[in-house]
Amino acid sequence: MTTPLSGRPAAKDLDAVIAQLSAQFGARATTVAGIRQTHANSLTWVAPQPPDIVVFPDTTEEIVDIVKLCAGHGVPVIPFGTGTSFEGHVNAPWGGVSVDTSHMNRLLAVHAEDLDCVIEPGITRKALNEQLRDTGLFFPIDPGADASLGGMVSTRASGTNAVRYGTMKDNVLSLKVVLPNGDVMITARRAKKSSAGYDLTRLMVGAEGTLGIITEITLKLAGIPEATSAGICPFPSVKAACDATILTIQSGIPVARIELADELQVKAFNIHSYLGLRETPMLFVEFHGTEQGVEEQAKRFGEIAADLGGGPFEWATKAEERSRLWQARHDAYWSALALRPGCKVIATDVCVPISRLAECVVATQDDIKATGVVAPIVGHVGDGNFHLTLLCNMEDPVDIETCRAFLHRLVQRSLAMEGTCTGEHGVGQEKMKYLLDEHPAATLDAMRAIKRALDPLNIMNPGKIVKV
Numbered sequence: 001m002t003t004p005l006s007g008r009p010a011a012k013d014l015d016a017v018i019a020q021l022s023a024q025f026g027a028r029a030t031t032v033a034g035i036r037q038t039h040a041n042s043l044t045w046v047a048p049q050p051p052d053i054v055v056f057p058d059t060t061e062e063i064v065d066i067v068k069l070c071a072g073h074g075v076p077v078i079p080f081g082t083g084t085s086f087e088g089h090v091n092a093p094w095g096g097v098s099v100d101t102s103h104m105n106r107l108l109a110v111h112a113e114d115l116d117c118v119i120e121p122g123i124t125r126k127a128l129n130e131q132l133r134d135t136g137l138f139f140p141i142d143p144g145a146d147a148s149l150g151g152m153v154s155t156r157a158s159g160t161n162a163v164r165y166g167t168m169k170d171n172v173l174s175l176k177v178v179l180p181n182g183d184v185m186i187t188a189r190r191a192k193k194s195s196a197g198y199d200l201t202r203l204m205v206g207a208e209g210t211l212g213i214i215t216e217i218t219l220k221l222a223g224i225p226e227a228t229s230a231g232i233c234p235f236p237s238v239k240a241a242c243d244a245t246i247l248t249i250q251s252g253i254p255v256a257r258i259e260l261a262d263e264l265q266v267k268a269f270n271i272h273s274y275l276g277l278r279e280t281p282m283l284f285v286e287f288h289g290t291e292q293g294v295e296e297q298a299k300r301f302g303e304i305a306a307d308l309g310g311g312p313f314e315w316a317t318k319a320e321e322r323s324r325l326w327q328a329r330h331d332a333y334w335s336a337l338a339l340r341p342g343c344k345v346i347a348t349d350v351c352v353p354i355s356r357l358a359e360c361v362v363a364t365q366d367d368i369k370a371t372g373v374v375a376p377i378v379g380h381v382g383d384g385n386f387h388l389t390l391l392c393n394m395e396d397p398v399d400i401e402t403c404r405a406f407l408h409r410l411v412q413r414s415l416a417m418e419g420t421c422t423g424e425h426g427v428g429q430e431k432m433k434y435l436l437d438e439h440p441a442a443t444l445d446a447m448r449a450i451k452r453a454l455d456p457l458n459i460m461n462p463g464k465i466v467k468v
Contacts, residue, residue: 004458004468005074008094013073017097018053020069028056028103039080039090039098043333045346045394046088046429051078051098058103060176060184060215067213068182070097076459077180079209081151082124086347087428089155089208093463099213101150107131108216115221116173116190121150121214137221140165143424144330150214156206158424160329163249163382164256164288165222167424169205176216177204180455190218203450208426209461211454225288229298230257230322235310238262238281238365238377242358245283245381247304249354253297257286258382259329262365264339265376265389272335273328283310283381284329286322332378336389340374343391348407350414351385351423360417361386364410371406385423412437427465435466 008014021029030036031053040048057063070077076096083090092098104120107128111117112135119128124146129138142159143152151157153175158167165171174188187200204211235241238260245258260283261269267279285301287294302313316322328335336345352360361377364386368375379386388410392403411421411434421427421434435444447466451458458468 004452004456005076005094005462006458009073009075009096013075014052014095017069017073017075021053021055021066021097024065025055025057025062028058030054036098039078039083039092039100041088041091041429043084043347044086044088044430045344045392045400046091049091049093051092052095054080054098054100056100056103060178063099063178063213063215064182064184066097066099067178067180070459071181071457074457074459076462077213078461079150079154079213081121081148081154082146084145084147085151085155085428086425087422087430089426089428089461089464091429091463093429096459101148101213101215104215110135110137111190112137114190115223116218117221118216118218119149121153121217122148124148125152132221136224138224139171139219140222141168141171144332149217149219153205153214153217154207154209155426156424158380158383158385160257160259160326160380162380162385163258164254169202171220172201172205172217173220174218175201175204175214177212177214179212180457180460184215185212206426208428208464210451210464211460213460225256227291227294228256228286228288228322229294229315230284230286230325231298231313231315232277232325233283233285233302233305233310233313234278235281235283235305235308239358239362240308240310241281241283242361242381244305244308244310246354246357247308248301249382251300251304253300254287254289255285255297255301255382256288257284257326259284260361260377260379260381260386261329261332262377264374265332265336265378268332268335268339268376269328271338272331273324275325275328284325286326329378332376332387333389336376336391339376340391340393342393343374344394346390346392346403346407347387347425348390348410349385349387349423349425350410350419350421351383352414352417352419354382354384356417356419357381357384357386360413360419363413364388367406367409367413371402373403373406375406380423383423384419429464432465432467
């Protein structure tokens with residue numbers, strides 16, 4: 001087959017692939033409808049598009065076998081982690097083979113003296129940190145869901161700790177990747193920096209499985225902080241909370257987490273997690289460091305908040321209290337369901353330069369009020385990234401159109417402020433249309449050229465990021 005895939009493969013090719021995978025993998029390959037359905041998208045309004053077969057490989061070598069077989073027959077390959085992404089990343093629009101990496105979940109090596117580790121892609125962030133605990137180290141990127149690390153690399157994930165520790169692009173040292181022709185590429189060595197050639201690691205981080213399947217990851221680690229202090233601070237308005245965030249960052253206070261929740265989201269937290277908070281805009285904050293350091297940082301933050309009408313700053317002094325607060329924050333998606341029963345949550349995000357954050361959030365709140373939609377706001381506001389959990393009645397065409405128009409305005413507002421259509425959720429299927437507005441034509445042409453060069457048959461997670 002020499003022409004790129006542009007639709008479902010021929011039935012004979014698909015049948016041949018299914019037969020050979022079933023023979024090779026036995027019970028680790030399945031065409032059961034229920035399992036195929038769980039490997040399609042389900043967390044957004046993109047219609048689920050299941051694969052034709054799901055395979056659970058145990059090794060890089062088995063993934064090589066799968067990819068070479070599919071390349072030989074022009075059959076799509078869709079990498080799968082835990083399925084927690086929001087933009088249709090794991091859908092199979094043309095069918096094909098879902099490669100579920102959940103069996104590849106080992107911590108392969110820990111180099112404590114170098115602050116790094118080597119893992120397989122199927123291990124989840126919680127499982128990794130559980131295994132690292134006795135070393136005094138942890139992996140700080142925390143997107144909320146207990147996602148697989150392979151999926152977090154593929155979507156260039158971020159999270160509540162990003163303001164201090166960065167995102168996945170800052171914390172991946174090297175990758176082992178099975179390319180679309182079955183070759184195995186190692187993108188870099190374990191050195192903390194290198195000037196030896198193209199940065200292929202960064203190319204694969206955020207590629208959403210369109211350029212290959214990640215089978216090993218070398219990650220940076222951080223020391224578990226000596227002291228952790230966290231708390232909540234109410235504000236009279238979302239603008240005041242955003243302004244406090246901006247001043248905190250600009251003042252150089254090394255805050256570890258600083259998360260915004262508007263009054264509607266606080267209400268949802270109270271309903272879902274029984275927090276009993278005052279329903280007003282709030283910042284959830286956390287500081288890492290020494291006992292003296294976190295006390296000083298918290299004091300300086302409290303002074304900034306007070307100057308903007310915020311406070312009092314209430315400490316969560318016990319570890320279980322901190323965990324309860326952050327679990328409530330991570331459950332924002334589920335808590336929103338109580339605000340409009342019977343509706344589907346459409347989670348989305350945008351990101352703007354931090355100097356435009358207050359302006360963008362306030363304009364978005366004004367749009368919410370004018371439109372009449374239900375859309376609580378949360379945000380990793382320390383880096384200008386905020387999220388909406390929009391509730392939509394999927395049985396009402398008028399409501400669907402209202403919600404789509406609102407989300408379109410949200411993205412256009414972000415782009416007008418020199419922001420991006422997605423800070424951390426990724427492009428997938430749903431946000432492909434916005435790349436034309438975000439990037440010059442030459443940028444998209446370069447993306448397509450990379451895709452064509454590495455995946456000339458267009459079999460690797462086709463229909464995502466850019467059309468070829």
